[in-house]
Amino acid sequence: MSTLTVDDLTKEYGDVTALDGVTFEIEDEFAVLLGESGAGKSTLLRCVNGLTEPTSGSIVLDGEVVTESRSDVGMIFQQHNLVEGVSAYMNALTGSLSHVSMLRSLMQWQSREDKLQALEALETVGLLEEAHQRVSQMSGGQQQRVGIARGLVQDPRLLLADEPVASLDPSSAETVMGYLKKAATEHDVTALVSLHQVNIAAHFGERFIGLRDGQTVFDVRRAELTPELIDDLYGNVDTVGLADTHGDGPASEEIEPGPETEQVLAQ
Amino acid sequence: MSTKPHDDAPVRTYLGLAEVGETPAEQKLTALKYRKTKRRLLTFLGIVATAVLFGLSLELIGFSIGELLTQLPQFIEALAEYFPPTTISIPFVGVGIPFVDLGQYWAFMLEENLILTYEMGGSLLGLGVFPPMFYEGITIVPGAMFETLAVALAGSMLGMPLALFFGVMSSERVIPYPFNFLFRLTMSLIRAIPGLVWFLILIPLAGVTTFTAALAIMVDTIGYLGRLFTDELEEIADGPIEGIRSTGANKSQVVSFGMLSQVFRQFIAWIAFDIEHNVRAAIGLGLIGGGGLGLELYIQRQTFHYTEMMACIILIFLLAGTVELLSQRVRSALREEDSVEKTGVLEAFANVPKKLLASTVGRRS
Numbered sequence: 001m002s003t004l005t006v007d008d009l010t011k012e013y014g015d016v017t018a019l020d021g022v023t024f025e026i027e028d029e030f031a032v033l034l035g036e037s038g039a040g041k042s043t044l045l046r047c048v049n050g051l052t053e054p055t056s057g058s059i060v061l062d063g064e065v066v067t068e069s070r071s072d073v074g075m076i077f078q079q080h081n082l083v084e085g086v087s088a089y090m091n092a093l094t095g096s097l098s099h100v101s102m103l104r105s106l107m108q109w110q111s112r113e114d115k116l117q118a119l120e121a122l123e124t125v126g127l128l129e130e131a132h133q134r135v136s137q138m139s140g141g142q143q144q145r146v147g148i149a150r151g152l153v154q155d156p157r158l159l160l161a162d163e164p165v166a167s168l169d170p171s172s173a174e175t176v177m178g179y180l181k182k183a184a185t186e187h188d189v190t191a192l193v194s195l196h197q198v199n200i201a202a203h204f205g206e207r208f209i210g211l212r213d214g215q216t217v218f219d220v221r222r223a224e225l226t227p228e229l230i231d232d233l234y235g236n237v238d239t240v241g242l243a244d245t246h247g248d249g250p251a252s253e254e255i256e257p258g259p260e261t262e263q264v265l266a267q
Numbered sequence: 268m269s270t271k272p273h274d275d276a277p278v279r280t281y282l283g284l285a286e287v288g289e290t291p292a293e294q295k296l297t298a299l300k301y302r303k304t305k306r307r308l309l310t311f312l313g314i315v316a317t318a319v320l321f322g323l324s325l326e327l328i329g330f331s332i333g334e335l336l337t338q339l340p341q342f343i344e345a346l347a348e349y350f351p352p353t354t355i356s357i358p359f360v361g362v363g364i365p366f367v368d369l370g371q372y373w374a375f376m377l378e379e380n381l382i383l384t385y386e387m388g389g390s391l392l393g394l395g396v397f398p399p400m401f402y403e404g405i406t407i408v409p410g411a412m413f414e415t416l417a418v419a420l421a422g423s424m425l426g427m428p429l430a431l432f433f434g435v436m437s438s439e440r441v442i443p444y445p446f447n448f449l450f451r452l453t454m455s456l457i458r459a460i461p462g463l464v465w466f467l468i469l470i471p472l473a474g475v476t477t478f479t480a481a482l483a484i485m486v487d488t489i490g491y492l493g494r495l496f497t498d499e500l501e502e503i504a505d506g507p508i509e510g511i512r513s514t515g516a517n518k519s520q521v522v523s524f525g526m527l528s529q530v531f532r533q534f535i536a537w538i539a540f541d542i543e544h545n546v547r548a549a550i551g552l553g554l555i556g557g558g559g560l561g562l563e564l565y566i567q568r569q570t571f572h573y574t575e576m577m578a579c580i581i582l583i584f585l586l587a588g589t590v591e592l593l594s595q596r597v598r599s600a601l602r603e604e605d606s607v608e609k610t611g612v613l614e615a616f617a618n619v620p621k622k623l624l625a626s627t628v629g630r631r632s
Contacts, residue, residue, distance in 0.1 A: 049513055071515035081510030083528045094524050098515035105520055147510075154514055 002062050002157035002190050003027040004048070009057035011043050011214075018043040019054070020214035026192065030184055032205035033194035034233060040214040041194035045162045048192065049075045061158055071098035074151030074189075076161040076180070080143045084136040088127055088146045091135055092118040095153025114153075121149035124186060125179045141172030145179055152183055159184055161193040165200065173197065177204050198230055348573035372578040379563060379575075380410040381582055412582050415559030416590075418477050419549040422484025423542045429489045431534075434496025440508070441522055451497070457490030462548050466557060480557030484545050491544070495537045496530075503529045532601045539594040546590045550583055560586070 004026050011019040019040045033041045046052035048059050050069040059066040061073065074095070082091045096114045097105055104110065122131050125145035135143055144164055151159055161180060165173035181204050184191040195201040201208065208225050210217040210233040218229050279285040283300030287293070351371050354363035376382055386406045409417070436442050436450040460468070466483040473479040503526055511525035527534075553561015564579040 051509060051513060069513050069515050073513075073515075075510075075513035077506065077510060077513075079506050081506035081513075083507045083510075083524065085532060086528055094511055094516070095514050097511065097520045097524065098517070102517070102519050102523075106523060150510070150514065 004158055004190060004192065005058075005060040006044075006048065007058045007060070009044070009047060009059065010055045011040075011047060011052065012055045018214050019047070019057075021057070022211070022214070022216055024209055024216065024219050026190060026207060028188070028190055029207045030181060030191045030205060031193070031207040031209060032201045033192065033209050033211060034198070034201060034230070035194075035211035035217075036234060037196075039211040041211055042162050043214075044211070045075070045160045045192065045194060048158075049073055049160055051075075071095075071154045072157045074154045074156035074159045076144070076147045076151050076159070076164045078163040078166050080147040082135045082143060082146055082150070085134065087132050087134055088122060088138065088142075088149070089118060089131040091146050092121050092131075092149040092153050095121070095150040098154070117155075118149070118153050121152040121183075122146070124152060124183055125149050139172070140168050141176050144168065144172075144176045148176070148180055148183055152187060156187075156189055159189045159191045161191070163194050163196060166196055173200060180204075198234075345573050349577045351574050371574050372581060375575045375578045376410075376582065380408060381560065381563060381579065382412050383410045384408050411558075411560045411563045411579075412586055414477055415549045415553060415561065416546065416586065418480045418552065418557060418559055419484060419542060419545040419590075422481040422549070423488055423538070423545050425481065426485040426488025426492065427538060429485075430492035430496060433489055433493035434500065435522065435527070437493065437497040438500040438526075440500070440526065454490050454493045454497075457486055458494065462487040463551060463555060466552050466555060475556035477558035480549060480552040480559075483552060483557070484548055487548060488541060488545065492537060492541045495541070496534060499530045499533045499537065500526060536598040536601045539597040543587075543591050543594040546587055550587070 006022055006024050009019050009022045010017070022040070022044060033044065035041050043052060047054045048066065050066055050073070053067075066073065083094070093108075093110060093115065095118065096110060100110055100114070119128060119131060122128050125148050127142060127145055127149065130138065130142065135146060138146070147164070159180075164180060165176050168176060177200055180191070180193065183189070193205075195205075202222075202225065206222055207220075208222070208229075209219045210229065212233060212235075217233055220229065276285050280297075281300065282304045283297050283302070284304070285297065287297045351368040352365055353368035353370075355366045356363045377384070384407075386408060433450050433454055437447050437454065439447050441447070442450070462483050465486045466479055469479050469482050469486075473482060507529055508521060508525035511521050516524065549557065549559060550561045550564075553559040553563070554565045556562060560579050560583050564576055564583070567573075567575040567579060
């Protein structure tokens, strides 16, 4: 039960404007960020997580302004960012670091509750049996699920995921997204997930925010998501237009205006 | 066809000094030849400079083949003492086979307590750690070999926490740029002074003793192990650091869980390597008064007891070889799981001679 309010968020890297006045509010939803590479999805998520400082604008979670990384915001990374040399259990347990003292965490004197919570989180993502395994010995999909478990152990109000399935094969991607959705639902957490695969987004998302060049292009609920919106976001219209001005060429053959997305959205 | 410049000045053409040709290809060829000439000149100068330096160095050290030839008989005489000959007679046959008299070494090792011995009465190790009632009857007296090992181990253990501290503080990811250099500089200064000199420096503090030797090794460990730690930390990935940071962990937790946990295995491997190195260093320190096998070796050399010297050298060989073997095993066990071909204990012992040879030749893995 939590509300994330992003208001007029702007981030500039030198001359490049990564985010340009992004404004939205999500509440107890599984929200999906869509957009091309470089549209500003990662920057937005990193700002919300406090890993990157915005140039201007504000991020408010349940009335509190977010300025730095905090335990009640869990983050799942594309490259999972786990410590590979240690077990899945130890990685999940790092989710509880923020409320454990340095000495206790070093000596692994976390409370029994913390330890059980880490194992339960691994159970949620279906990895309880593999808890003792070293992360480097796991498959990409399993590693990402450990990342989800670490996020859950933080007991978050908000779960962020930055292209969590971009580097996975289609079947693992579906499994991981399934567990992510399950985790968010079971723990009653608001989720903001950036995705590349439109079909997966349409299947799991409840709310869709489209970004292009750092600006919000659309912000719709599931029922309002149309193939036209998607085609517009990924610039098919532009590309076709470009191909047309150049006359013939293979480009116009390749880019049919989104039959695939239509098909997916019909599900 | 273009004119052929090499007709009138073949040498100049070969060196790339002739007129450049007309076509771009000819011009490039001339340019390439010119570059080659320059490179050859530089190589020649380099060889000359090296030869001059080598010659001057030989002059300075008083190198003389004649000296070697006059001294050779004396060395051969010494060899006979290094390896005292004896004959082993084969039972029932009555034939004697010439062999080295190992008994003489053994006798000296026992006499000077180079390995260890025990006495009646007193407490364990003679250290008084345990009340005598537990060990009434027997005291183990560690000999020179264990003294050397103790110097190396104590020095390594004392230096390790400081090496970890300096190594971590030197990393730019932990301490921002100009300040991490203070720690780096400290380690550089420590390394600039050899361990033997550290021993000399520290003599006023604890005398010409094994204690000072251990302190010298401690200082040495800070410089070397710390540097290895820093280098290892340069290689770590950013991802896990960010991952830990995103959980809301504090700065020191990010360092220990995001950074150190990535290099934990490598650190253990370096520590094993450093202990191995320190055992050899401890032998060297013994030669200048730091006790143990080195000191024993030095005393025997001063009195020209070559057989006794060789007894010390044999133990040095065994000690350094054993520690190296153990350290290698630890390091190969820590290496990533992709090299899981685990050597059995028997196999490991079968490999001992090969490894000892490799370690004396000075090959590093």
